[in-house]
Amino acid sequence: MAIDVTALRAQFPSLDHGLAFFDGPGGTQTPRPVADAIAATLTGPLSNRGTVSPSELNAERAVADFRAAYADLLHVPANGIVHGRSATQLTYDFSRHLAKGWNAGDEIVVSRLDHDSNVRPWIQAAERAGVRVRWIEIDPGTTELDLDSYERVLSPRTRLVAVTAASNVLGTKPPVRRIADLAHEVGALVYVDGVHYAAHHLVDVPASGADLFVCSPYKFLGPHCGVLAGAPELLETLRPDKLLPSSDTVPERFEFGTLPYEILAGATAAVDFLATLDPGTGASRRERLTRSMESVHEHERALRERLEEGLRALGDAVTLLSKAQDRTPTLLMTLEGRDAREAQVHLAGLGVLAPAGQFYAYEPFAALKWEGPALRVGLAPYNTAEDVDRFLDGLAAFL
Template identity: 75%
Template sequence: MSIDLRALRSHFPSLDSGLAFFDGPAGTQTPRPVADAVSATLTCPLSNRGTGNLSQRNAERAVADFRAAYADLLNMPARGIVHGRSATQLTYDFSRHLAKDWNPGDEIILSRLDHDANVRPWIQAAERAGVTVRWIEIDTATAEADLDSYESALSSRTRLVAVTAASNVLGTIPPVRRISDLAHEAGALVYVDGVHYAAHGLVDVPALGADLFVCSPYKFLGPHCGVLTAAPELLDVLRPDKLLPAPDTVPERFEFGTLPYEVLAGATAAVDFLATIAPGSLRSETTRRERLAHALNSVHDHEKSLLARLQEGLHSMDDTITLHSKASNRTPTLLLSFKDRDAREACAHLATRDVITMAGSFYAHEVFTALDLVDPALRIGLAPYNTPEEVDRLLDGLAWLA
């Protein structure tokens, strides 16, 4: 069923500005229910977690609701949900936790498709442990993962494979399940960066074969934070450095210091809001996971329709605009460069038309190096609240540049 865009957009105060936001890959706009949840949590009776009084119970409920919401969103146990300040912070933390068991002669495999947050922490951990880094390369003709390079890199010495579920600049969705199955056959763990992927469809971590999966709620209408999930049985065997009096239970042992209860409440509200996006997703007899599946399938269809409209418009500009996003399976995210213009100039011109895009390399250092791309390039990303009219306004601005 299609999304009621008028109803959806009415929940976003920022859209009243008249701006058309195509910078979703950097972070989406925030609906009012998410802001209200943050405000209500900050202003209600609130203390550190406990059960002795109302303010302690409010904090306890914020944590429990957060874990339950992301368990539903990611199809994982609530006990396997870890909060972090960001996906980058969580990846740095878990690179240190996992590297405690690495030894010289071990190997890890990283992906050239990835944001540097799923590259540099592992490289630095490998350097400290004396571990060799190998790579999943990019097929330069298709902008897809080169699985031949992956299979050549994989061996009985591989301890970890870190790969994105979707490139934050190209949109490329690699075959994560195939990558995971091969890694597990070799006895390696799989760490999946789902930050960009989770914004554009329903996530099923077990179906992906990921041992650890990280995402960021601010990419899908929530507040700024990170979420990592893994099977509780795996978290049980990981021993982070921690304060002696701090909880040693899972997942609390990985969450350092007092949790930001208001952020957790906002992140929970984002999941609940996502579950209401599509008509028919409010049936009381369905589970939240089922409502999320219905809503996010509708989001996928809506964004796919907008992407087709956008690509059709770009096709007429082929001689002046180069489209680097060309994988057969990808998110509604496009990376462009211009024959005779700097992408920052294009970004500035579009802003004069109240169209918000971004120019840069977006922390995708390996992508830009592998494909010999010029920094900056222009990134266009679609979000659930975008409209066909906004796509046309974007195309008009690009046509003027072309």
């Protein structure tokens, strides 16, 4: 299994500018087939959905193809796929939907490892419902979730556990299946933020134990939107506020207003593109995705090892904050006596894009008492060993 990185990179017009992109955790570059799918859908013909004219049928097809593509990517039925403007928007929506069933005395559990989009919506919904918030803590020595703290806060009063499948800053991948199994033993639902995880591994929502799983196509070569996956029978139990004439079928009851058909088409094209990254054959799109994402993982693992070896050579000038045994190819670091934002500016002047900040990871930074911005380097399928060396040389020159 292998990726032809030269052929892959030729599909990305933005790479023609000579930049080395390490900002994939904030949003990857876009391949030409995704942009072409968006343009072709927009220029149509295109109308609102219907069953009469070619333009209506094009809209219907965009929706159906989108649900089928993300059913294959996430391994759920097509009617378990919900489109949203973003993962944040979907989480806010579903925090309100689920909170309708919460009562005073109930509890929810959130994690210190998570992006704020999988923390604040739940805390705010709990405050409105009079529900207590409990926390899964981080082990500062390993940057892993402290599962002992998790077991201490679980109880028959727990209604929801919200946890990430991978930290967007540390790369830490907690044992989601174990977390979900323990939650289900007390009758709680499990909401998983898979935004960072889905960029690096093929997702199997049922196997993960997640009841609801959210991801963002723009983190894996697609356009800006969010996708939520869940079992249709669970979605049937949730009653969102909606317009009276709008559809009450699942999953459409959760999608408000006219869908952005061109964005759906681009998101579908991203899944199809991912399925071609390894040219091996497969009987189904899911099988091709499995092979391709395994190859992505191996490609990114090799680059991460090269990057980490180079950082070790810089000695005490660099402190690597990403420590977990099981993690994505995303590294967070601080620079001894130096401002990470100054490093970002220096690197950008060399055509190397590695951002500095806190990246909406409010809780990890607060829990681990990290002050100020840190430098984040995230690998994507189009990165090369030359990119890694450019980053290392640029950082060494800055230091």
